[in-house]
Amino acid sequence: MDWAVLVGYWPFVLGLLVTGVFSGLAAGLLGIGGGAIIVPALATALSLMGYDSDLVQHVAVGTSLAIIIPTGIMSARAHYKRGALDMRVLRLWAPLIVVGTFIGGLMAGYFSGDVLRIVFAVMAFVIAANIVFAFQTKLMGHLDGSSLTHRISAFVVGYISALMGIGGGSLTVPTLVAFGATMHAAVGTSAAIGVAIALSGTLGFVISGWGVAGLPPFSVGYINLVALVLVAVLAAAFAPMGAAIAHRLNQQTLKYVFAAFLVFVGLNMLWKVIFG
Template sequence: MDQLIELVPTLLPMALWLVGAGVAAGIMAGLLGVGGGIVMVPVMATIFQLMGISPDILMHIAVATSLAVIVPTGISSARSHAKRGAVSRDLLVLWAPAMVVASFLGGLSAGFYSAFTLRIVFGVMAFFIAINSIVPLQKMLMGGLSNSPITHRVSATFIGYISSLMGIGGGSLSVPTMTVLGTPVHTAVGTSSALGVFIAFPAVIGFVISGWNVADLPALSVGYVSIPAMAMLAIGAILFAPVGAMIAHKLSATLLKRVLAVYLLIVGTRMIIQALFG
């Protein structure tokens, strides 16, 4: 008990950072249709590093825990969008099955990837998402593709797998993909919130399996998922996801997307530097 009391001054700031990251993630989930992992993964990676968790597994824990938080966040955000009629059942039927399989395989295979690989994947994709939010890069790459079921399913498979390795709900990739293929932006955002659950839940199962017998995991972990970190992040994320959804239907997100782009460029750069130079 005395040791726990002595740790409070150290653990309390970290807990507050996690709750704050959850608040930011929840608002972002509802506002931009992303799962919030873009915020949560870098914050957790930094906190776990400060806590002395092995650098070989801290990215795996950050990614898996972020995905675990996205499950309730995505449900909360999707319900808010569904009440406004912004979730397309037709798109869910096209996208969800491919995403479930791809994200589960992503979580399951994550144990074979090094922390270096996960950082590079996150950093490179953060750069792509940042540029794509300012310049219609994805539109230029996909503009010639037909709005066919196979195009949707291939896109869903790629996004599901990459998102599971990044610890994100996939909205930053699926929303622009859907809009390029002709979906109205509000419908794309709302549907993406629901699809985040179809990415996160099977990916979490994969991460639990792949991390089940890994050594040096922090206390109260289930596979690669840190239950204490998940709980602290979820407090803010679940409460504030509906707030973001409400704002999304009232305000233009252009300025916020540019701010997000700058943030992603910074985070992506930091991830790549850490991967290359430790």
């Protein structure tokens, strides 16, 4: 590889480093694993490098899930130290969320890139609306004591999270709040649940992308190792800082920050579907 090619990669590398910082802060602050930042950022970077639009979205989603593993561990650890991790809920959710995420990761290869983008955008809008208007609490609040409801919710969250390439926080947080958890406890527990989602989903994307032609260099299935290393290191390092910020904000402020963030990301995804 000559120097001209190496120089051409520097904007991509710098973009990944900035993505790592912001995704780590988002993971700690909102319990979302950073995927809502990583997926659009990585997809944009790969598109600018000339890769096929369908492959770009799959690689972005799969790699995002892999990156969430270390980010989620660091974020969950920081919240655990502050007493904001509900072990009862974690035990209820973990087994079914792993199954749902693995199935979603395997099936992702059958969907086009635009389908994955639309899923991401629509769910982002629904979740943001729910945070502001709390309709999920009215529908599901009385089911907090039901283990079956927790497990069904875990499977659905896992499946959709795999298609979105997120750690599930944007689905898990409002669901746990609807079940009666405080915002801080929901964010902390969501970070731990996100690790289970990321592990299972990553395996699914490795399998579904194995042998696919036209992938970026240093890819294992739909997981790009260059992006994984660069983003994961900084994301894991900055997640505790985001958690510290979260515990300085009141719950109402945290909810509105979360909702505004999701709307922005959803609009970005729809823009890509409509205008390419």
